[in-house]
Amino acid sequence: MSARPRIAILTSHGQPSAPPPPEIHLAAVAAAVQDHLPGWDVRSATLSSKGFLEAAMREDGAVIYPFFMARGWFTGKVLPGRLSGWRYRMATPFGLDPALPDLTVAAIRAELARRGWQPEASEILLAAHGSARGPKAAEAAEAFAAKLRPALPGLRLVTGFVEQPPFIAEAARDCGPQTLCLPFFAQSGAHVRHDIPEALAEAGFQGDLLPVLGALPDVPRLIANAIERAQGDEMSPVDID
Structure with missing residues (x-):
């Protein structure tokens, strides 16, 4: 029996006034990252598309990759709030990647x-x-x-x-x-x-x-490396409030 693939989910803010274009672009980035992560299931969902992130989760244990430039309001407050009740690992946001x-x-x-x-x-x-x-x-x-x-x-x-x-x-x-x-x-x-x-x-x-x-051309590889690093981190505790 083949091993169950590890799950990574790329997420970004998106555009509330017109969600589909950013969703399509993020899916293309996820597909490029997938090429660098054999054995993974790389998904994507913007925060602006209602229910997309929750549908992409489906189960505990995913690595969440914030395609954001900082660890600010959306990565520190909005994203954890949307993921309340799930166990996951959070990768370093794109803009803070040391590479x-x-x-x-x-x-x-x-x-x-x-x-x-x-x-x-x-x-x-x-x-x-x-x-x-x-x-x-x-x-x-x-x-x-x-x-x-x-x-x-x-x-x-x-x-x-x-x-x-x-x-x-x-x-x-x-x-x-x-x-x-x-x-x-x-x-x-x-x-x-x-x-x-x-x-x-x-x-x-x-x-x-x-x-x-x-x-930048090497960004998919950079994201893939960040996801693999995050895989070794502890998972977030479940919010039971």
Whole structure:
């Protein structure tokens, strides 16, 4: 008899006003992660699709992978609340993965080389979400920026936020034409498709907007590694209240 597959569930916020597109995108990411995890059953569900996460659980013991950039409101409050009554292991959120800075540095260096830009004459604008609910989202972005700077000597790196100061438009005003705006996001939701370009246009930004970090080619392998690490953690206790 073949061994029962271990279960991993990728979850993200999704888009309440239009749930299907983010759900489809997350399923594609899960399929790519599945290629790196033979013997696993890799599923996906956004929080915006009613009942999808609960349907994906079905049984105790799953590894939950938060495709989020920080350990904030949704990963710390909303997600555990939705999983109340189940036993599971929670992987490190995508944006806090210790391997993500190196992956990003390699991508930035490759992009600069492709354009023929010298690092000391170039800039990075890290465009992040921020949050009015608490400091965790901004802290995650600033900590990430602090890890990138020593690995990219001579390159100026600034941060800007969608929902809190310094806002992206403010941060972008001092950026030169040889600037790459890097969205500190897992998926290309409304903030990335609309809010960030609008803020850049408001600032008269002359640089280029890159894809989100979640679109980097090696991200499925990074997620797979995080899931395997989490498999060795203790499962969450059942909420009996």
